[in-house]
Amino acid sequence: MAPPSLLLHYSQRRLSHSTRGGFFFVPTTLALLTSLLILFYLFTTSNIFFLHYRRPTLTLEMPKLLSSGVARRSSPVSPDGGAAAGSSPGEESPGAAGRPAVAGGSGGRGVNAGQRGSGDRFGPSGNHVNNNDVYHNRDVFEKDYREMNRSFKIYVYPHRRDDPFANVLLPVTFEPGGNYASESYFKKSLMKSHFITKDPTEADLFFMPFSIARLRHDPRVGVAGIQDYVRDYVLNITRRYPYWNRTGGADHFYVACHSISRSAMDKASEVKMNAIQVVCSSSYFLPGYITHKDASLPQVWPRQGDPSNIISSKRNKLAFFAGGINSPVREKLVKAWRNDSEIFAHYGRLTTPYSDELLGSKFCLHVKGFEVNTARIADSLYYGCVPVIIANHYDLPFADILNWKSFSVVVATLDIPLLKRILKGVSSDKFSMFQSNVMKVRKHFQWHPSPVDYDAFCMVMYELWLRRSTIRVPLTASFGSN
Numbered sequence: 001m002a003p004p005s006l007l008l009h010y011s012q013r014r015l016s017h018s019t020r021g022g023f024f025f026v027p028t029t030l031a032l033l034t035s036l037l038i039l040f041y042l043f044t045t046s047n048i049f050f051l052h053y054r055r056p057t058l059t060l061e062m063p064k065l066l067s068s069g070v071a072r073r074s075s076p077v078s079p080d081g082g083a084a085a086g087s088s089p090g091e092e093s094p095g096a097a098g099r100p101a102v103a104g105g106s107g108g109r110g111v112n113a114g115q116r117g118s119g120d121r122f123g124p125s126g127n128h129v130n131n132n133d134v135y136h137n138r139d140v141f142e143k144d145y146r147e148m149n150r151s152f153k154i155y156v157y158p159h160r161r162d163d164p165f166a167n168v169l170l171p172v173t174f175e176p177g178g179n180y181a182s183e184s185y186f187k188k189s190l191m192k193s194h195f196i197t198k199d200p201t202e203a204d205l206f207f208m209p210f211s212i213a214r215l216r217h218d219p220r221v222g223v224a225g226i227q228d229y230v231r232d233y234v235l236n237i238t239r240r241y242p243y244w245n246r247t248g249g250a251d252h253f254y255v256a257c258h259s260i261s262r263s264a265m266d267k268a269s270e271v272k273m274n275a276i277q278v279v280c281s282s283s284y285f286l287p288g289y290i291t292h293k294d295a296s297l298p299q300v301w302p303r304q305g306d307p308s309n310i311i312s313s314k315r316n317k318l319a320f321f322a323g324g325i326n327s328p329v330r331e332k333l334v335k336a337w338r339n340d341s342e343i344f345a346h347y348g349r350l351t352t353p354y355s356d357e358l359l360g361s362k363f364c365l366h367v368k369g370f371e372v373n374t375a376r377i378a379d380s381l382y383y384g385c386v387p388v389i390i391a392n393h394y395d396l397p398f399a400d401i402l403n404w405k406s407f408s409v410v411v412a413t414l415d416i417p418l419l420k421r422i423l424k425g426v427s428s429d430k431f432s433m434f435q436s437n438v439m440k441v442r443k444h445f446q447w448h449p450s451p452v453d454y455d456a457f458c459m460v461m462y463e464l465w466l467r468r469s470t471i472r473v474p475l476t477a478s479f480g481s482n
């Protein structure tokens with residue numbers, strides 16, 4: 001960075017001329033340097049500086065060739081009745097009492113994969129243009145997926161039907177619903193799938209089937225008892241089976257969607273450090289979540305079928321949000337946009353059906369609440385609305401596979417006042433591209449009573465498959481008897 005080094009040079013020269021001047025210049029230089037660093041930080045994390053200068057070029061960046069190749073509609077949609085939408089904003093994560101909400105009020109890196117704001121900062125010469133496919137690498141993904149589908153094997157620690165904790169350990173017998181359904185859906189789908197093996201010697205990974213959400217509601221355990229339960233569970237399997245000790249748990253995983261899981265491993269640190277945690281609260285900012293080792297589980301309010309008018313609906317509103325104002329980020333959003341005629345930022349009860357709003361808006365806002373994750377990304381994809389993600393540090397679901405900047409807009413919290421400019425800066429070609437990509441990725445965010453190729457379950461399996469290689473220490477007699 002040129003200015004600070006110039007400054008240093010200048011101050012050093014001054015210092016050598018007069019030592020008395022040093023008493024003045026050293027602190028002043030430090031103060032200036034700090035200010036420059038702060039400016040540099042803002043410069044790299046926010047669009048504040050860019051929008052003013054770059055705006056005229058924003059609409060020109062989408063090469064014609066690509067935009068004309070984008071089909072308005074890419075996947076067939078069954079004209080199935082428009083699944084009555086549960087209103088997920090009504091059921092917010094209550095968050096866990098006593099744990100401070102992660103401060104999200106100021107700046108921060110964008111979300112995943114280095115994508116930022118309207119995504120085109122690097123202009124025509126950068127590598128961000130032309131990258132309009134929904135996959136980072138479609139060929140690799142499809143080839144790997146087939147291999148995963150053919151060979152991947154999971155061993156689930158067995159538990160009997162009469163186990164006192166069968167309610168926590170076995171899949172639920174009903175169709176999961178609500179905000180944390182992903183956790184139950186995963187286990188239900190896995191147990192029905194061809195990935196299961198009863199032979200631990202052919203397993204790639206070992207599944208610990210406890211459900212954090214169900215432990216939370218079990219009066220014998222409750223919020224206060226989850227950490228002890230998990231510690232005892234892991235202790236039990238490490239004593240009874242040889243598998244954990246071979247890798248220190250690196251080929252083990254669990255799945256949790258409730259935000260309370262972020263502290264559930266506090267008394268089982270080897271799970272946190274070694275095992276693969278597949279969780280909805282996946283944030284670079286949480287000490288319990290280790291990016292790359294762990295995987296992000298999409299939070300999905302389950303709906304079956306497709307809305308009948310997903311393609312035909314008129315999207316007259318620019319952007320829509322509804323939900324409880326339970327975080328500084330949402331406060332900021334509502335403060336800035338609550339009276340706006342184009343950005344609809346609702347708080348409290350909606351008077352119109354949630355589904356109508358998602359069908360009637362071009363962009364739907366996913367705004368960090370207690371946690372970075374909410375079901376809103378999946379909601380907006382389900383209704384064909386382009387998601388706008390305002391949740392700094394969110395490790396987005398399937399980020400290893402999906403190219404999020406081809407179907408979503410990520411906005412830093414700091415840029416909430418610029419939201420309208422950012423969204424209006426999206427050209428109509430680019431918006432068509434986003435929308436047609438939304439139609440392509442929405443199948444990855446849906447659960448089914450029995451797994452369907454490329455649905456949320458299979459995508460989670462693929463994320464696990466990517467993380468499967470482990471070195472296993474052969475358990476010799478001396479090692480085992482240690």
Ligand SMILES: *[C@@H]1O[C@H](CO)[C@@H](O)[C@H](O)[C@H]1NC(C)=O
Nearest residue numbers: 145146147149150194453454
């Ligand atoms: C995945 O495996 C299942 C079961 O063997 C099979 O029915 C399905 O066609 C496979 N999908 C792909 C894409 O290979």
Ligand SMILES: *[C@@H]1O[C@H](CO)[C@@H](O)[C@H](O)[C@H]1NC(C)=O
Nearest residue numbers: 228229230231232233234236
């Ligand atoms: C661990 O094993 C003991 C002894 O069999 C059992 O009583 C206890 O419920 C188990 N705890 C967990 C969390 O699995």
Ligand SMILES: *[C@@H]1O[C@H](CO)[C@@H](O)[C@H](O)[C@H]1NC(C)=O
Nearest residue numbers: 238239240241242245480482
């Ligand atoms: C695994 O290691 C732990 C701790 O060293 C030990 O208590 C346990 O007995 C070992 N398990 C087996 C099956 O040997």
Ligand SMILES: *[C@@H]1O[C@H](CO)[C@@H](O)[C@H](O)[C@H]1NC(C)=O
Nearest residue numbers: 333334335336337338339340
């Ligand atoms: C929105 O309207 C309310 C009441 O009409 C007013 O108090 C408030 O200052 C307005 N907010 C903004 C951001 O314009």
